[in-house]
Amino acid sequence: MYFFRPHGTLDSVLALFGAHPDKLWLGDPDLVNVSLSGVSVWRFTGLTFVLFLGAIQAIPGELYEAAELDGAARWQIFRHIVAPGIRPIISLSVILAVSGSLSVFEIPFVMTGGAGESKTFVIQTIKLAFQFNKTGLASAAAVVLLLIVLLVTWLQRRLVPDERTDLT
Template sequence: MFNLSYNKQKYVILACFLTVPLILLLMFSVYPALALFYFSLTDWDGLGFDMHWIGFANYKDIFTRADIFAVFRTNLYYFVGGLVQTALALWFAVILSDRLRGRYFFQVMLFLPYVLHSVATVIMFKNVYHAEYGSLNTLLGALGLTAWKQMWLGNPHLVNFSLAFISMWKYFGLSMVIFIGALQSIPKDLYEAARIDGASGWQSFRFITVPSVRRVIELMLILTLTGALEAFDIPYVMMLGANGTTTFVIQTVDMAFKFENYGLASAMAVVLLLIVLLVIGLQRKLLFREGR
């Protein structure tokens, strides 16, 4: 190698450094994706290698069964909750980016739920939402609001709101920290100049803060959308998809492991991937066209 020219040595080194990442990418991303698509074209039951090629029959089954896509109504709760969470995270980030006494303490406390494991979070909220000894109903009773006490997990009209709130509470801190990092990159001179020109706090937020963190807001909306479409751990651990809490991912998992129809489950996973890519593309094209 030492007899090679500088340019050839450079290309050899680059090739060596790229070989391992490319091998890992092919092994853990490309090959599983291709295998998933192949399984979606079979009637595989997940046992052994006895699978029969049935073409696009699984995809036809998906698009002709209304019950498969009906569960996206449950995912909608998580999407709306994610939008509210993003707005609140930006608001708290603006407040905690200012010279507020104890702001680091509040930042740590608000970020702490994200560090907790999802199973631990669900167990904790089971004690919050329990109809008899839950802390939420106990608090409402202590405040004299007995009429507000509910079966938060037993009422089909409230259960998805309750679960979406858990998701908001858990991921709020991550969104806030991301926004704080973006806000710290904004030059303080812009706010000083706006203050001298007589701009109010709302005007500074609207014309300085929001345009400056526009790309981050776009990222958070994409994460909110994908997170809502892929909601699984909280409703599954809490309810196992019962009482109208089944999401598309839960239905896919049940199709594979409960009904042993891995072919149809693989097709559902491929459809979900295509939906995510399509919606993200539309979101970027329609909502964030300006400035491109």
């Protein structure tokens, strides 16, 4: 939250580059969701990096050597060796990103309390349950969110199916 304060870290960094925005990053309805999205992206960059790094390291080195011996360019190596090797991780990352964005709660709640334009479906559901004491309606909203996440995940899996080969 110190990062987004007026005259805070973000404003200081932007001032180094000659910009003097002096904006309410978490108070401006036009900027709050962009700011919260930036925090979310930064938060999950490490996990995504480790997933992709592991997938790339799992590709056998012999494939790279064979491609180089055959005279493949870097783009061809990426297109025909790396991209197919990391395709399951791309699919997993998309599923995690979409389901996470649909069910986001902690970042907007901690940083803004869910005020103004930073209200999310989950924050509204929790307010229904605990602030307005409508637990039945909140439970129904949670089930609807679950169904939406399952539907989006199912659609994504149908549009980008696994290309598993049976080696038996």
